Amino acid sequence: MATALTPQSAERYAPRVAATPVLTIAAHGVTDVGQRRDHNEDAFLVDPALGLYVVADGMGGHAGGGTASRLAVETIQESIRAARDGAPEVFEGANGVEDSRLPDLLRDAVEAACARIFKTAQDAPELAGMGTTVTAALIDGRVAFVAHVGDSRCYLLREGRIYQVSEDHSLVNEQLKAGTISADEAKHSRFKNIITRSVGFEAQVQVDLMGLELEDGDGLVICCDGLSNLVDDDEILQIVDECPIDASPARLVELANDRGGDDNITVIVIRAGREPILAG
Incomplete structure (x- = not known):
């Protein structure tokens, strides 16, 4: 049984492989405390049995950030498992993007x-104000659904190109869309860590949902801003394309740490193929 992972330093786990009716899915995740933080407030999940992959980047004083991210990952896993056990036919890969109930x-x-984190903070004053980003992918057959809140990211890698699937819920992104700052100014803005939407800060949250039809050779990368703030999209693409599935997350973390590692760093790499995907 997969579990939520919240290590204090880099931990590497053997890639886990799940066969689907059409594609084989391999995934590997790593988290690291970084170079400037004394504890890790990220959490991630790789659960091939459910086809569920989650990154959560917590925030809040004292132990709040770590608590929020852990609760998010645990609750999402528990909810999806309960849904599968109650209606297994929904998870049989027979439906496409338009017809599936999985996004709901x-x-x-x-x-x-969100509700659980908010209630926990209400019951424990020392956790007041805690929240977390959530970027989660649920893969069934050759269909992937992505739920997103905050500024962690999901990328699609396809045929030598990289696409950001999620949209950052951040002040800087709002400024970019309004045309008040340039892309270069956004990259160096002192406001780049301010998010406009989070899980658990309030009792309810608006969740972005995206659906993808996966193709042979596709990759997905789910990461927190501790990676995306320091490693460019094209560099993510190059490393994931060149490295084995069990090595690419650690290499991405290493590169972010080489550039200062000013935040916790968490990344999951997922590959889809018709043939088994082997580790290096």
Whole structure:
């Protein structure tokens, strides 16, 4: 049984492989405290049995950030598992993006996490104000659904190109869309860590949902801003394309640390293929 992971320093786990009717999915995740933080407030999940992959980047004083991210990952996993056990036919990969009920289940899971985190903070004053980003992918057959809140990211890698699937819920992104700052100014803005939406800060949250039809050779990368603030999209693409599935997350973390590692760093790399995907 997969578990939520919240290590204090880099931990590497053997890639886990799950067969689907059409594609084989391999995934590997790493988290690292970084170079400037004394504890890790990120959490991530790789659960091939559920086809569920989650990154959460917590925030809040004292132990709040770590508590929020852990609760988010645990609650989403519990919710999806309960939904599968109650209606296994929904998870049989027979439905496409338009017809699947999985997006509703994934949104419900994130909303349940939001309510749980908020209530926990209400019951424990020392955790007041805690919250977390959530970027979660649920893969069924050759379809992937992504739920997103905050500024962690999901990328699609396809045929030598990289696409950001999620949209950052951040002040800087709002400024970019309004045209008040340039892309270069955004990269160096002192406001780049301010997010406009989080899980658990309030009792309810609006969840973005995206659906993808996966193709042979596709990759997904889910990461927190501790990676994306320091490693460019094209560099993510190059490393994931060149490195084995069990080595690329650690190499991305290493590169972010080489550039200062000013935040916790968490990344999951997922590959889809018709043939088994082997580690290096």
